[in-house]
Amino acid sequence: MFMGLAAMGLGAIFFFVTAMSFYWKRATKWGAFWTVVYGTIATLAGGYFVFTKKVLGMATMEFILLGGCFILFFFVSLMTKPPSEELLKRLFEGKD
Numbered sequence: 043m044f045m046g047l048a049a050m051g052l053g054a055i056f057f058f059v060t061a062m063s064f065y066w067k068r069a070t071k072w073g074a075f076w077t078v079v080y081g082t083i084a085t086l087a088g089g090y091f092v093f094t095k096k097v098l099g100m101a102t103m104e105f106i107l108l109g110g111c112f113i114l115f116f117f118v119s120l121m122t123k124p125p126s127e128e129l130l131k132r133l134f135e136g137k138d
Contacts, residue, residue: 051085054107058115067130073119077111084110
């Protein structure tokens with residue numbers, strides 16, 4: 043059962059950190075970093091509240107994970123310095 047929650051946590055983290063980073067040029071390393079930190083902590087805390095305390099359900103935890111990762115990834119990326127034009131040209135060359 044905890045493996046299901048761990049898979050949800052990893053899915054929420056890596057959807058934003060990998061998949062969204064491939065398509066959004068404004069993504070930053072700090073947005074990715076804090077998304078991983080939040081997702082890890084939320085997954086561990088969620089395991090405690092879902093399985094030990096039984097105050098949250100799995101579906102609620104999925105919304106907390108996805109919503110938190112979304113907010114952190116996008117807002118931290120927007121608040122930090124964007125990647126350099128040189129780096130963007132190397133990463134996204136020929137994709138415009």
